[in-house]
Amino acid sequence: MSQQNREIITIPASLRDWSVSWPEYAPQDVTPAELLPQALASDVPSWAEGAATPTAVTDWDQRRANALVPYDLDGRGWPLNPAGRTGACGRNLGKWGENQAADPIVIAGTGQARRILLITRDDIHREAIPGGMVDAGETAPQALTRELLEETGVDLRHHQPVILGRDLVDDWRNSDHAWVASTSALYVLPATVTATAADDALDATWYPACSMNALETAVVAAGRTLYAAHRPLITRALAYLDQQ
Structure with missing residues (x-):
């Protein structure tokens, strides 16, 4: 399900916390067709795990121990978004629970000459930090430089x-049971360098x-x-x- 096709459900602040009865x-199921159980039974996308539901995940103890942001499991053993209710259920990300990302913020120059490197994302067509998901067996520092490159x-x-x-x-892909947490890192350069868009x-x-x-003014001016x-x-x- 694309961001454009997703119905936005506003959750009142008083009902967001999981401890509040509601x-x-x-919630709206945001699972795309390729991650539905029948699709996963025949073909698992390279970027996703094959568990059709959180019940099929066997390493919750390890996942929770390695999480960037602590989270709980509900009575069924399903992970609960630590930000609370989102208005969405299902999975529109590679994994159930926390999906770790890496966001390298590259800034060059000082003062009025300071510049930041952003990309136009091909999925949402927005100006964004050139980051992405941490691959299996990869550390956040490795993911930061790999995604940037x-x-x-x-x-x-x-x-x-x-x-x-x-x-x-x-x-925008977050749900009650699958969400993104990121390691953000700042890279400071003396001057801008050549950047060429590729990949995503x-x-x-x-x-x-x-x-x-x-x-923000410059981004708007660029349309x-x-x-x-x-x-x-x-x-x-x-x-x-x-502050430096």
């Missing part, structure tokens, strides 16, 4: 980033980033839209630099 709660051609494997946070991401990116652009307002889920990550990166 017998009438009826794959999507922009910029190789920062020998640069030491500043880890800014390990947080839940307000990703339609374009790669260096935008003004002396402030969040300057960035584009900033991905809302990445706004707090970028805001934190700029605040960190302003």
